[in-house]
Amino acid sequence: MTSSILTVGRLARRFGLSRSTLLYYDSIGLLRPSSRSRSNYRHYSEEDGERLAQVCRLRSAGVPLADIRRILESRGGGVAAVLERRLAELNREMSRLRGQQEVIVRLLKRPSLRRRVRALDRQQWVALLRAAGLDEDGMQAWHREFERLSPEAHQDFLESLGIPAAEIGRIRTWSRRRATGGGATGPPRLPARS
Amino acid sequence: MTSSILTVGRLARRFGLSRSTLLYYDSIGLLRPSSRSRSNYRHYSEEDGERLAQVCRLRSAGVPLADIRRILESRGGGVAAVLERRLAELNREMSRLRGQQEVIVRLLKRPSLRRRVRALDRQQWVALLRAAGLDEDGMQAWHREFERLSPEAHQDFLESLGIPAAEIGRIRTWSRRRATGGGATGPPRLPARS
DNA sequence: CTTTACCCGACTACGGCTTCACAGTTTACG
DNA sequence: CGTAAACTGTGAAGCCGTAGTCGGGTAAAG
CATH class of the missing domain: 1.20.5 (Single alpha-helices involved in coiled-coils or other helix-helix interfaces)
Structure with a gap:
């Protein structure tokens, strides 16, 4: 077996945490060792280790300790809700x-x-994409894919270029229309200063 | 005039801050009122107001109070350095x-x-550029142009994708070499998980 | 037995505030 | 002019999650 009973320091090292972190988890009741030695040392069982593993998973997603505690207490009930929040x-x-x-x-x-x-501005980005060999159609495809992949990120990206909200709206609107067959549909795309 | 002498509460409202924030700024010496009334009320001059405006500007960029204090004390000396950090x-x-x-x-x-x-991660960016019609050579050209246009922004962009420092170094190094004639030079470029 | 390498609990520090408690001051209204 | 509300003052404690420090006890290796 993999040395199933551990003391704080060992458990901490095993999980890449500091000893004081585990002491803190104990003090707030998030992870109490399931037993103590005669000399009052914390003894963590394998089950405790699994509990800690779950704690670490959620922590690495940035979930606050209080929420983690609620999840563990309700035996994994509302995990999805917490994660979406x-x-x-x-x-x-x-x-x-x-x-x-x-x-x-x-x-x-x-x-x-x-x-x-x-940071780059609008003209520079356009120049960049052109230098890489993109033409108007390529850029349109790029926007469409961006919008499909992550509308939020697309919005943020356009904002970061300092493009006014109204135009962002226009760009995203035609990015959502599916590929234009004929071609005479495109309002001014990214191209500099309209 | 625009009521040039203000008490804490008024100044706070004017800047959309809470009274306690200003009290805190006073307590840490970031913004002390230039005078006090007979009954010991804080009196902020117009100059104090301008100082506070500068504090707010920097705070809205997330600059820590300690750095703001240094900037104000050195009369705006190292602002650029602090902002880039x-x-x-x-x-x-x-x-x-x-x-x-x-x-x-x-x-x-x-x-x-x-x-x-x-936000997009590395794979998604690559997918995006591919969808727009870029091939390996196009991406290489893209990096070269990026590096030429603004090395700093290139660095920041790669960092923002979560690419490890070592690999960023490699990418930028070959981005600085001029266009490869033969072609057998490219180490793994942006492509996912190399 | 001595030397390490642990362990214990309790404490402090970090940033940027907020909140509290309690007392004095100013202002608005009647 | 009186009074109540809305201000003002001070100081201290609390929040988050973790790192680290203290003095002193304990376990295991040599």
Whole structure:
């Protein structure tokens, strides 16, 4: 067997955690060792280890300890709900961070700070895709695929290029229409300054 | 004038902050009112207000208070450096969150959820460019142009995909070599999981 | 027996606030 | 002018999840 009874330090090492983390989990009742030695050492059973594995899985998804506890107490009842809530939270968080990026880019663009701006603007992106060999049709295909793959990310990307909301709406709308047969449908695509 | 002397509550409302936030800023010496009334009320001058405006700008970029304090004390000396550091931090943070998203999607085992995620990972970007009609050579050209146009942005972009530093280095190195005539030079490019 | 390498519980620190409790001050209304 | 509401002041504690530190006890190897 794989040494089924472990002390804190060992268990911590096995899971790549620090000892104090396990002490904390014990103190808040998230993971109590199922027994103690005569000298009061924590003894974690294999079952405890599995419980900890579940804790780590959820933690690596960023689920707060309080939620993890609820899940474990209800024997895995509302996992999916919690994870979906967390997913929504992550989306919000990423929007927030992207907003901060934009603020920084704006601040850095102020002439007094010019230096090299670390983000590309619209014309540059277009130039990039063209240099790689994309033509108008290719770019349209690119938008369509982007929209299909992740509408949210498409929106964020267009925003990050500083494209006004109205035009983003237009771009995304025709990105959702399926491939144009004839061709005379395309309103100005990404191409610079319309 | 626009009522140039303000008390805490008023200033807070004017900037959309809470009173306690300003009290906190005072307590840590980030923004002390330039005077006090006879009954010891804080009086913020217009100059104080401008200082606070600068604080808010930087805070909205997520710059930590300690850094803001340093910037204000050095009269705006190293703003650009701090902002670029923050930008790098944001990239790391977003990679982390993307990682959490992936964990969740895996746990839920429902790829349909992927579309609700706000960011693309490496495989998805590759798929996107392929769908637009790019082949290996096109992607290589794309990297070369990216590197030429803005090395910093190229670096940030690759980081934002969660690609390990070592591989970013490799990609950028061969992006700097000029167009390969023969062709047998390309180490694994963007392509997924090499 | 001595030396390591553990273990114990209780504590502190981090950031950026918020909330609380309690007392004094100013302002609005009648 | 009186009074009540809405302000103001201070200081302390709490939040999140984790890392780390303390003095002192215990286990196992040599």
